[in-house]
Amino acid sequence: MIAIIDYGAGNIFSVKNALDHLGVECELTSDKQRIESADKLILPGVGAFPAAMEMLAASGLADTIREQSKQKPLLGICLGMQLLFDKSYEFKECEGLGLIKGYVDKIDDEGLVIPHMGWNKLVYNHDCPLFSGLDEDYVYFVHSYKAFCDDKNLYAYCTYGSRVTAVAGDGKYVYGTQFHPEKSGSVGLKMLENFAGLM
Amino acid sequence: MLAKRIIPCLDVRDGKVVKGVNFEGIKEVGDPVECAYEYNLQGADEIVFYDITASHEGRGVMLDVVRNTAKKVFVPLTVGGGIATVDDIRETLRAGADKVSVNSQAVKNPQLIKDGADIFGSQCICVGVDAKAVGENKWTVYINGGRIDMKLDLIEWVKKCEALGAGEICLNSIDTDGVRGGFDIPMLRAVVDAVSIPVIASGGAGKLGDFADAFLKTDCSAALAASLFHFKELTVSQVKDDCRSKGINIR
Numbered sequence: 001m002i003a004i005i006d007y008g009a010g011n012i013f014s015v016k017n018a019l020d021h022l023g024v025e026c027e028l029t030s031d032k033q034r035i036e037s038a039d040k041l042i043l044p045g046v047g048a049f050p051a052a053m054e055m056l057a058a059s060g061l062a063d064t065i066r067e068q069s070k071q072k073p074l075l076g077i078c079l080g081m082q083l084l085f086d087k088s089y090e091f092k093e094c095e096g097l098g099l100i101k102g103y104v105d106k107i108d109d110e111g112l113v114i115p116h117m118g119w120n121k122l123v124y125n126h127d128c129p130l131f132s133g134l135d136e137d138y139v140y141f142v143h144s145y146k147a148f149c150d151d152k153n154l155y156a157y158c159t160y161g162s163r164v165t166a167v168a169g170d171g172k173y174v175y176g177t178q179f180h181p182e183k184s185g186s187v188g189l190k191m192l193e194n195f196a197g198l199m
Numbered sequence: 200m201l202a203k204r205i206i207p208c209l210d211v212r213d214g215k216v217v218k219g220v221n222f223e224g225i226k227e228v229g230d231p232v233e234c235a236y237e238y239n240l241q242g243a244d245e246i247v248f249y250d251i252t253a254s255h256e257g258r259g260v261m262l263d264v265v266r267n268t269a270k271k272v273f274v275p276l277t278v279g280g281g282i283a284t285v286d287d288i289r290e291t292l293r294a295g296a297d298k299v300s301v302n303s304q305a306v307k308n309p310q311l312i313k314d315g316a317d318i319f320g321s322q323c324i325c326v327g328v329d330a331k332a333v334g335e336n337k338w339t340v341y342i343n344g345g346r347i348d349m350k351l352d353l354i355e356w357v358k359k360c361e362a363l364g365a366g367e368i369c370l371n372s373i374d375t376d377g378v379r380g381g382f383d384i385p386m387l388r389a390v391v392d393a394v395s396i397p398v399i400a401s402g403g404a405g406k407l408g409d410f411a412d413a414f415l416k417t418d419c420s421a422a423l424a425a426s427l428f429h430f431k432e433l434t435v436s437q438v439k440d441d442c443r444s445k446g447i448n449i450r
Contacts, residue, residue, distance in 0.1 A: 118202060142322045184273070
């Protein structure tokens with residue numbers, strides 16, 4: 001069972017709809033025990049970093065996620081990916097979950113339309129099991145902040161002005177996608193299916 | 200590189216897709232969930248539902264349409280029409296919409312844009328704007344489906360929308376809408392130059408080349424059409440092929 005962590009942020013039903021469509025067993029939950037008994041975790045999220053982090057910290061979910069990510073696959077989506085990093089500068093400096101080394105800051109290349117909204121093409125930087133059976137293809141992004149990390153943690157990027165971290169990970173159980181796989185048509189569904197198939 | 204988006208729009212009344220140029224001539228033509236699914240297969244980058252239902256009961260039906268579409272169509276969904284309050288935005292997003300499009304209500308109450316953006320994030324607040332020329336490079340904003348001139352300068356209004364937190368502008372030209380002679384390039388260019396959020400071109404697509412034309416002549420991010428796709432005169436994939444053949448970056 002995949003636990004989709006419900007901490008009051010974003011359109012989490014989209015992720016559930018996509019997994020239901022794939023026939024993958026999943027549930028929306030904020031319950032610590034359900035999260036501990038799940039095989040895998042998805043951390044969704046749309047909105048602002050500080051508010052999301054506050055909710056995760058206040059509910060104790062931040063610690064549960066940190067601990068569980070050492071023993072089972074975790075996928076952060078959009079803001080959920082950004083939360084995996086050490087910190088963010090959205091509105092103010094704010095600590096993240098600290099599962100991937102790096103930080104999140106505003107997209108500030110000159111002359112760009114912000115938010116980065118729409119379909120952009122992935123460039124693979126390292127092998128990643130999420131890419132299994134997929135060529136570099138277009139996926140759906142919508143965000144105004146982006147993550148900065150070491151090359152070894154950068155699994156895929158796209159170009160919008162400069163490089164945008166599209167898929168990142170810790171080399172072990174932790175994965176994050178800046179784009180929305182649940183809104184990226186057949187390509188995104190395949191990536192979710194690949195995540196569901198991880199051991 | 201970010202691809203230019205092609206967006207089909209479905210007009211929905213009481214849970215049915217309708218076609219027609221005015222309210223009297225409207226005909227029901229299909230199931231919105233099926234139509235959205237078909238557009239998805241054609242390669243639509245997003246799908247817009249425009250709810251032209253007036254009644255409160257109709258709103259509930261619209262939310263069911265969104266709920267059912269979100270279970271089988273995995274591209275972004277936008278819902279517009281009749282969204283007047285933060286609660287309307289909340290229930291539309293909870294039904295599975297990724298964005299809402301606010302139009303007349305935002306002109307009457309601009310705070311709706313700010314409240315929506317503050318609570319749900321700018322990325323899900325699209326402001327639909329209907330405008331009409333009043334002189335050389337000068338346009339005013341209309342509401343209620345293009346029936347009431349608010350005497351509000353278009354450029355001032357879109358700048359205000361951006362400042363209030365809108366994540367996107369869907370710009371519909373009343374002058375070109377229904378004429379099928381192409382998008383309103385001067386109006387589009389003026390708005391794209393005035394804001395730094397994405398702008399969707401709407402109103403006027405009548406033939407294959409009109410979409411590429413908008414992308415080649417302005418920096419708009421997306422182009423939207425309803426009747427052209429409704430009447431199956433063109434498919435989304437034909438439009439995308441044409442854009443691609445002209446060197447435009449398309450998914």
